[in-house]
Amino acid sequence: MNPIEDEAVVAQALLRQEVGAVRLLPTDEALPGLKRQPGTREWKVRVQNEWYDRPEQLPAEFASQASASMFPPKETDLAALNLERCMRVLPHVQDTGGFFIALFEKIADDTSEKEGVKASDDSASGDGVRAEAAPAVAAADAV
Numbered sequence: 001m002n003p004i005e006d007e008a009v010v011a012q013a014l015l016r017q018e019v020g021a022v023r024l025l026p027t028d029e030a031l032p033g034l035k036r037q038p039g040t041r042e043w044k045v046r047v048q049n050e051w052y053d054r055p056e057q058l059p060a061e062f063a064s065q066a067s068a069s070m071f072p073p074k075e076t077d078l079a080a081l082n083l084e085r086c087m088r089v090l091p092h093v094q095d096t097g098g099f100f101i102a103l104f105e106k107i108a109d110d111t112s113e114k115e116g117v118k119a120s121d122d123s124a125s126g127d128g129v130r131a132e133a134a135p136a137v138a139a140a141d142a143v
Contacts, residue, residue: 001090003043004070006100007083010039012069013104014081024085025103035094039086039102041078045070 014024028038044051047062055068073081087101 001088001098001100003040003072004045006088006102007039007041007043007086008070008072010083010086010102011073011077011081015073015077016069021108022104022106024082025105026082026085027087027101027103028085030103034087034089036101037088037090037093038084039088039100041083042072 010024014022044053045066046052047058047066052058052066053071055063055066055071058066072078073083085103087099089096089099089101091098
């Protein structure tokens with residue numbers, strides 16, 4: 001369960017694509033019998049066998065291999081995103097397949113005039129997808 005494919009996609013939708021039009025709902029009371037972990041707020045991105053915390057750390061020759069949206073959001077944006085509201089169902093904990101669950105609520109039709117988290121200007125150069133993430137949650141490493 002790669003945070004680049006899970007929490008990073010949620011952050012991209014909330015922070016950069018649908019600012020103020022959708023929000024992430026809490027899921028801690030939904031499905032009370034389900035064994036799960038909250039979404040992670042930190043991960044590293046692996047490019048060419050090296051791990052990076054921020055897109056600014058990438059050497060210029062690797063910039064085209066990872067976009068800024070693959071990295072965790074900036075600290076200033078994390079609180080408003082509420083990524084911990086996501087659910088990670090780990091196969092070795094629930095005795096199922098692994099699942100990532102995010103519950104969105106549409107709160108506006110148009111994002112042009114709505115309130116929300118303002119995207120930090122960390123647009124990426126490049127569109128490569130050959131990167132891996134190292135989640136901060138140790139249990140996620142076992143998946």
